[in-house]
Amino acid sequence: MKKLQNQNLKIAVQKSGRLSQPTLEFLKQAGLEFESYKQQLFTTCNNFPLEILYMRDDDIPNYVIDGSADLGIVGGNVLEEMSIKVDRLLGLGFGKCSLVVAVPKESKLSLDKLNGKQIATSYPNITEKYFKAKKIPVSISLLNGSVEIAPTMGIADAIVDMMSSGSTLAMNDLIPIETVIRSEATLIRNPTMSASKKELLDRLMTRFNGVLAAKQYKYIMMNAPEDKLEEIKRVIPGLKSPTISRLAIPGWLSVQAVVKEDVFWETMEEMKKLGAAGIIVLPIEKVIV
Numbered sequence: 623m624k625k626l627q628n629q630n631l632k633i634a635v636q637k638s639g640r641l642s643q644p645t646l647e648f649l650k651q652a653g654l655e656f657e658s659y660k661q662q663l664f665t666t667c668n669n670f671p672l673e674i675l676y677m678r679d680d681d682i683p684n685y686v687i688d689g690s691a692d693l694g695i696v697g698g699n700v701l702e703e704m705s706i707k708v709d710r711l712l713g714l715g716f717g718k719c720s721l722v723v724a725v726p727k728e729s730k731l732s733l734d735k736l737n738g739k740q741i742a743t744s745y746p747n748i749t750e751k752y753f754k755a756k757k758i759p760v761s762i763s764l765l766n767g768s769v770e771i772a773p774t775m776g777i778a779d780a781i782v783d784m785m786s787s788g789s790t791l792a793m794n795d796l797i798p799i800e801t802v803i804r805s806e807a808t809l810i811r812n813p814t815m816s817a818s819k820k821e822l823l824d825r826l827m828t829r830f831n832g833v834l835a836a837k838q839y840k841y842i843m844m845n846a847p848e849d850k851l852e853e854i855k856r857v858i859p860g861l862k863s864p865t866i867s868r869l870a871i872p873g874w875l876s877v878q879a880v881v882k883e884d885v886f887w888e889t890m891e892e893m894k895k896l897g898a899a900g901i902i903v904l905p906i907e908k909v910i911v
């Protein structure tokens with residue numbers, strides 16, 4: 623691809639594959655407006671100085687390293703396999719998967735019993751490093767696709783492959799016995815950027831962090847008895863404090879707050895114990911703190 627000669631920030635994303643759609647959705651959630659249709663090599667945002675470059679995921683790290691792109695969104699697994707030194711800025715919370723060691727169900731093989739066995743994988747570097755660290759000598763054969771059928775074909779005793787739901791392994795009578803690495807879509811950047819591009823990146827990071835933070839929070843509204851106000855404030859601190867207003871019925875308050883997803887259910891249970899009723903929960907689009 624010819625280098626784009628302008629001062630816009632450039633981000634490389636997967637053209638067509640598992641990360642394509644969630645990546646574009648994430649960029650749109652960050653308020654970036656752009657057209658995206660198949661067969662496109664790049665697109666320019668209408669409302670931010672950003673070019674989106676579409677390519678194979680394996681090419682993204684090199685594009686970012688040589689500066690053809692300033693940023694990239696790629697699976698952590700690809701970065702590990704290529705042992706590429708780029709700045710990892712953010713885990714984006716989608717494209718989650720694990721690289722696992724899987725064996726035929728009936729083989730009853732455990733990790734230590736793989737000594738001297740044949741392992742098929744598309745991730746030879748990570749696999750070699752993993753078994754070396756475990757001090758288990760194995761033979762590794764590289765397969766670029768359909769790794770899961772290697773044991774049935776009789777060309778491997780076990781495999782090291784990506785898994786998300788696990789149904790592909792199950793359909794091939796394989797079971798995962800160890801997790802080698804966990805991976806998610808990751809935002810990477812070229813470490814040498816002009817001051818003006820860094821400024822654009824800062825603006826973009828505020829937006830990206832806003833989208834990610836919003837996913838960790840819920841907005842809640844409820845009615846609660848006035849005499850429990852102090853306890854309510856302790857249970858739901860909100861971003862600063864809950865917003866309290868008075869209901870038309872004496873002795874009752876309306877309470878509104880932002881609550882973290884991971885403590886959401888505990889918070890709701892405590893609020894119910896304090897007499898809260900009519901609880902409404904809303905998703906949050908963005909949080910800028």
Ligand code: PRT
Pocket residue numbers: 636637638639640641677678679680696697698699700717718719783784785786787788789790791805806807
């Ligand atoms: O064409 P290009 O080179 O760009 O794409 P690709 O074919 O190399 O990659 P692609 O699109 O398959 O995956 C892109 C990235 O998605 C990977 O690098 C991972 O970071 C991430 N990812 C997330 C996954 C999975 N989930 C996943 N499930 N990559 C592969 N899989 C495979 C898995 O190995 C199995 O074969 O998908 C199949 C279904 O998985 P189960 O467990 O849900 O059955």
Ligand code: ZN
Pocket residue numbers: 678679680
């Ligand atoms: Zn690829």
